[in-house]
Amino acid sequence: MLPTPSTSHVCFDRVYEPAEDSFLLLDTISAASETAFLHNRFSQASSSTPPLILEVGVGSGVVLAFVAGNARNILGRNDALTLGTDINRFACQAASETVHKATKDHGPSVFLDIVNGDLASSIREQSVDVFIFNPPYVPAKLPDFSHHDNYNAVPTGHKSTSFEQDSYLLELSYAGGEEGMVVTNRMLGQLPRILNCVRGVAYLLLCAQNKPEEVKQRIRNWGTGWMAETVGRSGKTAGWEKLHIVRIWKEPSP
Amino acid sequence: MKLLTLNFLTCAIKTCKSSPASFPLHPRDAELEVVEADLNLAFLKNILPRLMWDELRVIASELGLPALPETPPSKADLSIPSPTAPAPATTLQLDPEAIDAPENPPVVESDVEEETPSQTAVDLHRILLETCITEGKLVCGNCGHEYAVKEGVANFLLPGHLV
Numbered sequence: 406m407l408p409t410p411s412t413s414h415v416c417f418d419r420v421y422e423p424a425e426d427s428f429l430l431l432d433t434i435s436a437a438s439e440t441a442f443l444h445n446r447f448s449q450a451s452s453s454t455p456p457l458i459l460e461v462g463v464g465s466g467v468v469l470a471f472v473a474g475n476a477r478n479i480l481g482r483n484d485a486l487t488l489g490t491d492i493n494r495f496a497c498q499a500a501s502e503t504v505h506k507a508t509k510d511h512g513p514s515v516f517l518d519i520v521n522g523d524l525a526s527s528i529r530e531q532s533v534d535v536f537i538f539n540p541p542y543v544p545a546k547l548p549d550f551s552h553h554d555n556y557n558a559v560p561t562g563h564k565s566t567s568f569e570q571d572s573y574l575l576e577l578s579y580a581g582g583e584e585g586m587v588v589t590n591r592m593l594g595q596l597p598r599i600l601n602c603v604r605g606v607a608y609l610l611l612c613a614q615n616k617p618e619e620v621k622q623r624i625r626n627w628g629t630g631w632m633a634e635t636v637g638r639s640g641k642t643a644g645w646e647k648l649h650i651v652r653i654w655k656e657p658s659p
Numbered sequence: 660m661k662l663l664t665l666n667f668l669t670c671a672i673k674t675c676k677s678s679p680a681s682f683p684l685h686p687r688d689a690e691l692e693v694v695e696a697d698l699n700l701a702f703l704k705n706i707l708p709r710l711m712w713d714e715l716r717v718i719a720s721e722l723g724l725p726a727l728p729e730t731p732p733s734k735a736d737l738s739i740p741s742p743t744a745p746a747p748a749t750t751l752q753l754d755p756e757a758i759d760a761p762e763n764p765p766v767v768e769s770d771v772e773e774e775t776p777s778q779t780a781v782d783l784h785r786i787l788l789e790t791c792i793t794e795g796k797l798v799c800g801n802c803g804h805e806y807a808v809k810e811g812v813a814n815f816l817l818p819g820h821l822v
């Protein structure tokens with residue numbers, strides 16, 4: 406078992422608290438079968454260029470910090486770069502501290518930053534080697550974004566956030582619209598642009614209501630070489646896997 | 660935010676993606692802070708091919724930092740050559756135990772980790788990973804949109820009409 410990063414400094418009133426989904430991502434990415442796949446793709450022997458790991462929607466930063474702090478085991482190298490984004494500015498600050506703590510002493514990876522943005526819209530094309538997303542996946546109405554700017558910072562003249570503000574920020578972390586897929590579908594639309602077309606690999610968390618089999622088939626239909634397979638699962642109830650981790654990557658054309 | 664991060668960012672506006680001018684983003688009215696970090700020599704050597712050197716030079720000059728050389732340093736420029744080449748052959752023969760322990764060959768590879776970073780490496784590390792923008796703006800060279808950096812966090816969220 407690789408160490409889980411500390412998130413004791415994070416205020417979970419307005420930042421998503423690590424839960425079953427977060428831990429399934431950690432377990433899946435550090436499982437022997439995945440590390441074998443990742444070593445094969447990214448170890449020093451396969452390429453000397455440091456891979457860039459991007460996590461969208463970092464929340465507390467627990468997942469990115471885990472990969473950053475255990476990069477040697479997970480990727481087989483000590484020089485990976487880590488970058489994160491979140492729509493919630495409080496999450497950006499929290500995650501920045503989480504990843505910094507996990508990498509600061511002779512870190513096995515190099516932490517860049519967490520930027521406050523929508524999905525990966527500010528990421529340069531073809532630059533991402535390992536992509537991770539635990540999206541807001543619950544089928545529930547999307548929050549009303551019209552107050553986002555006001556809710557995204559401590560209100561001027563106040564010492565702390567308001568209750569409505571905290572509720573809004575937490576809604577952002579779970580509410581995924583119709584079938585829980587609205588945010589994820591937008592992200593999938595950006596993925597081929599940002600993912601490195603040779604060695605890029607993505608890990609996406611889905612829940613049963615997201616219809617994972619259909620999502621995977623849609624990805625395979627992106628074109629020749631695109632692959633999507635379930636590589637982690639948890640919470641079996643009456644034959645339904647509640648949570649799935651889907652690995653998305655491209656096989657070289659023959 | 661670290662300057663190396665700018666190597667991986669672009670304007671968030673869709674219609675800018677196809678324009679080369681949307682990369683790199685240009686810092687404006689930036690307040691800088693130097694935050695010391697461990698120097699990872701292996702990383703610096705390996706990242707060289709991923710750096711958009713000309714763009715990095717532009718950013719450094721816009722920030723009023725010392726000018727970067729016109730061409731990127733080579734891997735060899737980043738470390739000080741080891742003073743003596745290892746010559747363990749004779750000692751090996753004198754050590755009877757070494758004969759019984761072929762699985763412990765003389766340590767030759769480990770000197771990779773002990774290499775000393777050159778001044779060039781220290782300077783590059785300072786620019787890429789220790790120089791941080793704490794406040795200011797990042798401006799798109801194509802559409803002119805300004806992204807604010809506050810308390811070190813860059814904000815790429817767009818107002819509704821630009822999404």
Ligand SMILES: C[S@@+](CC[C@H](N)C(=O)[O-])C[C@H]1O[C@@H](n2cnc3c(N)ncnc32)[C@H](O)[C@@H]1O
Nearest residue numbers: 421427462463464491492493523524539577578
């Ligand atoms: C289910 S939480 C996951 C948090 C963390 N990665 C984890 O696994 O514990 C989803 C995260 O995505 C963020 N998020 C939601 N919509 C987003 C968007 N459009 N762009 C970036 N981040 C978003 C939320 O703020 C929240 O932090």
Ligand SMILES: [Zn+2]
Nearest residue numbers: 670675799802
């Ligand atoms: Zn632009």
